[in-house]
Amino acid sequence: MSTSALTIASVLLKSRRIVILTGAGMSAESGIATFRFNPDSHWSRFDPMELASPEGWRADHRQVWAWYESRRADVLAATPNAGHLAIASLADVLGERTGGMTQVRVITQNVDNLHERAGSTEVIHLHGSLFAPWCTACHRPGQFSSNAPDRNAIKVEPPRCAHCGGLTRPGVVWFGEAMPKREFRMAEELVDACDAMLVVGTSGMVYPAAELPINAHNMGKFVAEINPEPSVNLENMSLRWPVTAAEGLPLLLGHVREARPN
Ligand code: OAD
Numbered sequence: 001m002s003t004s005a006l007t008i009a010s011v012l013l014k015s016r017r018i019v020i021l022t023g024a025g026m027s028a029e030s031g032i033a034t035f036r037f038n039p040d041s042h043w044s045r046f047d048p049m050e051l052a053s054p055e056g057w058r059a060d061h062r063q064v065w066a067w068y069e070s071r072r073a074d075v076l077a078a079t080p081n082a083g084h085l086a087i088a089s090l091a092d093v094l095g096e097r098t099g100g101m102t103q104v105r106v107i108t109q110n111v112d113n114l115h116e117r118a119g120s121t122e123v124i125h126l127h128g129s130l131f132a133p134w135c136t137a138c139h140r141p142g143q144f145s146s147n148a149p150d151r152n153a154i155k156v157e158p159p160r161c162a163h164c165g166g167l168t169r170p171g172v173v174w175f176g177e178a179m180p181k182r183e184f185r186m187a188e189e190l191v192d193a194c195d196a197m198l199v200v201g202t203s204g205m206v207y208p209a210a211e212l213p214i215n216a217h218n219m220g221k222f223v224a225e226i227n228p229e230p231s232v233n234l235e236n237m238s239l240r241w242p243v244t245a246a247e248g249l250p251l252l253l254g255h256v257r258e259a260r261p262n
Pocket of ligand 1: 022023024025026028029034035036037041052109110127172173174175200201202203204205206226227228229230231243244245246
């Protein structure tokens with residue numbers, strides 16, 4: 001039995017608005033690479049300025065497109081892990097206990113679709129999506145050339161826009177680009193209004209996403225970190241639970257399920 005899980009569960013059972021911020025560690029146990037701190041992570045292997053910046057795109061858009069297509073292939077081949085499923089169930093279980101009065105919302109920095117495939121609805125994507133390419137000329141949503149992207153291609157020519165013939169780019173936020181305004185505003189509003197926040201699988205290195213738990217902490221809210229390693233925002237956490245997402249979140253769900261109705 002984990003004391004951290006019991007403490008977090010008791011806070012969640014008293015909360016009406018819960019926000020869960022997730023990062024790359026959330027999808028690690030689905031086999032999706034994280035960005036930092038281990039030899040298989042993206043930024044240990046590749047230069048982010050080459051693959052995730054407007055400059056990199058201008059220098060070699062075929063290389064950039066191929067890399068995002070290989071990441072899309074990885075996500076298509078992956079399945080949501082027990083942590084994604086537990087988050088989706090938490091929303092159902094806590095909502096049902098209070099006749100729909102408890103709201104659990106997910107804000108993610110991840111560009112995969114594993115929360116949605118696990119059953120979470122209305123997920124806010126702060127860094128865009130691998131599945132939402134757009135035209136660099138007319139800014140309309142774009143199409144992929146294939147539903148079975150090549151995982152191993154080094155260079156792939158991006159498709160042309162069906163409306164204007166412009167070049168299609170990945171629908172993700174790159175270094176040096178602003179976060180989507182609407183999504184970030186919605187995330188800030190959810191944090192302002194929440195009673196409790198869980199921060200799962202993020203290093204806290206990338207702003208402005210990293211400021212969301214700091215703001216919640218400064219507003220006096222309960223903020224719990226679920227991560228096998230400490231993030232850089234440790235001092236802003238009410239509680240740190242050193243456990244992986246796929247191990248910890250199902251335990252937490254179990255405690256919430258066991259609790260008798262209020
Ligand atoms: P990072 O790669 O920076 O951090 C991953 C975090 O997940 C670390 O704190 C790990 O300890 C933790 N972790 C690893 N395995 C885990 C597991 N099984 N369960 C729980 N936690 C685990 O990823 P992010 O913080 O998401 O931006 O990175 C933020 C942004 O930096 C990304 O969205 C991306 C990147 O550059 C863009 O692409 C715009």
